Amino acid sequence: MKSDKPVMLITGTSRGIGRYLAEYYLEKGWSVFGCARQESGLDHENFTSFTVDLSDESHIDQMFSELKNHTRRIDAVINNAGIASMNLLNLTPYATAQKIFSVNVLGTFSILQKSVRFLKKSDTPRIVNFSTVAVPLRLSGESLYAASKSAVETMTRILAKELSAMNITCNSVGPAPIRTDLIKGVGDEKIAALLKQMAIHRLAEFKDVSNVIDFFLSPASDMVTGQIVYLGGVG
Amino acid sequence: MVVDIDRKKIESIICICINNLNRALVDAEKISIERDNIFFGEGSLLDSMGLLNLLIDLEEHLDDQGICITILDDHALSQKNSPFRTISTLADYIYRKMQNEI
Numbered sequence: 192m193k194s195d196k197p198v199m200l201i202t203g204t205s206r207g208i209g210r211y212l213a214e215y216y217l218e219k220g221w222s223v224f225g226c227a228r229q230e231s232g233l234d235h236e237n238f239t240s241f242t243v244d245l246s247d248e249s250h251i252d253q254m255f256s257e258l259k260n261h262t263r264r265i266d267a268v269i270n271n272a273g274i275a276s277m278n279l280l281n282l283t284p285y286a287t288a289q290k291i292f293s294v295n296v297l298g299t300f301s302i303l304q305k306s307v308r309f310l311k312k313s314d315t316p317r318i319v320n321f322s323t324v325a326v327p328l329r330l331s332g333e334s335l336y337a338a339s340k341s342a343v344e345t346m347t348r349i350l351a352k353e354l355s356a357m358n359i360t361c362n363s364v365g366p367a368p369i370r371t372d373l374i375k376g377v378g379d380e381k382i383a384a385l386l387k388q389m390a391i392h393r394l395a396e397f398k399d400v401s402n403v404i405d406f407f408l409s410p411a412s413d414m415v416t417g418q419i420v421y422l423g424g425v426g
Numbered sequence: 427m428v429v430d431i432d433r434k435k436i437e438s439i440i441c442i443c444i445n446n447l448n449r450a451l452v453d454a455e456k457i458s459i460e461r462d463n464i465f466f467g468e469g470s471l472l473d474s475m476g477l478l479n480l481l482i483d484l485e486e487h488l489d490d491q492g493i494c495i496t497i498l499d500d501h502a503l504s505q506k507n508s509p510f511r512t513i514s515t516l517a518d519y520i521y522r523k524m525q526n527e528i
Contacts, residue, residue: 252496256494259489259494263486307478307482308482308485308486311479311482353475356475356479357479
């Protein structure tokens, strides 16, 4: 892998937005490291993937240990991986609640904790976390998923301050619903009701997400940190 | 893990990293490289962010010597007496970690 290319770590690259982002940034000339519970099947000379369960810290340790053999520098960390469970309070098993927080909050925390030493070596270090419009819309049935993303938002704002001494910016993008596996269990009626609450009444597309991330990653965005940008006009 | 550096060498690497850190500090904030001088803890000049920078730099330098350890881990953070107080205690901690005593 050529060292002059900008280097990115994306979590959750086996499918959905993560897979799209890996392909998108490879196309733009980045070296991309990806991770997911399953193999991505993505074959590209500048793509390296790791099989990682983000709810298991030892997996994350192992990934970073291997990552060191490939690169000492990371320019951007995209914490895309996340799981959702759309259930009302009393219909959500405790184990599901634990899993959501384990992946969405602690997984993000752990990835960031171990990324700092790599980001420090970049001239334009960037962190982009993933939130959701479910946070500002306070959607029924998404209490745990939205709460986990609220935690990610707070972490984003605080890490923006903590990491500013290292010139690392830390922001979040909050996508509107996109046709991915994450919302496959959500009925059309519910999606339609959700879209009604947004200023722009349509599902988001992958390119809407990469547009926001491009803005965060731009070298000119070095004054932009601690921000949460939602798609679709909510918040 | 095959350990091929001794405790004295670890201390000298810690001093290199403190000197690296000192380059970014004004004279009044510079950290002493006396081995038993408290550089982190109550009354010390080094704040948490400074300590983090120091330990990340230290891990990199040890890595360059073929010693791949994580210094800032749960064990270190949960110690009653922080291993990060002095050059001496930090060197001890790293050495024990390299010997798989921790």
